Amino acid sequence: MGEVRIDDRPAPAHTNPDGRDPAQLAHRAFNRKPQKATIVRAMAVAYWVDLEGMKHHEAAQHVQRNDWQHPFDMRSRAIERLLGPGRELLHALGAWPWSIESHPPRDWRTSERYATALAFWHFTWWTTNYVKAQQAAAAVAGAFPSFLTPELQQEAQARYYEAVERWGRLTRGR
Numbered sequence: 062m063g064e065v066r067i068d069d070r071p072a073p074a075h076t077n078p079d080g081r082d083p084a085q086l087a088h089r090a091f092n093r094k095p096q097k098a099t100i101v102r103a104m105a106v107a108y109w110v111d112l113e114g115m116k117h118h119e120a121a122q123h124v125q126r127n128d129w130q131h132p133f134d135m136r137s138r139a140i141e142r143l144l145g146p147g148r149e150l151l152h153a154l155g156a157w158p159w160s161i162e163s164h165p166p167r168d169w170r171t172s173e174r175y176a177t178a179l180a181f182w183h184f185t186w187w188t189t190n191y192v193k194a195q196q197a198a199a200a201v202a203g204a205f206p207s208f209l210t211p212e213l214q215q216e217a218q219a220r221y222y223e224a225v226e227r228w229g230r231l232t233r234g235r
Contacts (some may be wrong), residue, residue, distance in 0.1 A: 103147030106140055111148070111158075111165055117141070187224070188217040 102124050109115040109123065117140045124139065152163035159165060161178055169175045192213055 099143075100150065103143040104150055105147070106143040107147030107151055107159070110140070110144060184221060187221050188214070191217040191220055 106120050106124065109120045110117065115123075121140050124143070148159055148163045151159035157179070158169050158175060161169075161175060165175075166172065195213060195216075
């Protein structure tokens with residue numbers, strides 16, 4: 062099975078968060094080996110419907126399909142065929158918000174589960190990069206700290222909470 066390539070760029074050498082190869086994932090999601098345009102179209106449809114709130118017939122117009130099943134709800138067979146695999150691909154690739162579950166609920170933006178996951182990711186990303194920046198600065202200055210000391214981790218966490226508090230004051234207009 063060939064490598065999935067989008068816009069003539071090779072797929073990354075690593076696997077996605079679920080540990081599956083993207084080419085195999087695309088094959089499984091569509092029950093066949095899809096063309097590049099089909100993969101992109103499926104992910105775009107999932108984005109339009111799940112995040113932009115587009116109706117199926119509006120998404121169908123974007124992908125130039127006019128196969129609406131019912132004149133009242135305007136559900137498109139083409140969109141139905143693309144939506145599931147698009148969501149599965151985005152979920153397996155770890156894209157937000159599909160990384161939590163392949164079909165995010167309508168209220169995912171206000172869901173405690175999604176807010177907690179995003180807060181955890183943000184905290185981890187921020188503190189990890191703070192530690193890396195401090196280590197790089199120390200290395201440039203000629204000191205070579207250990208990779209992660211408890212003190213440096215505590216400092217990163219304290220700086221994170223200070224930054225969050227400062228941001229809160231700024232956004233509340235104080």
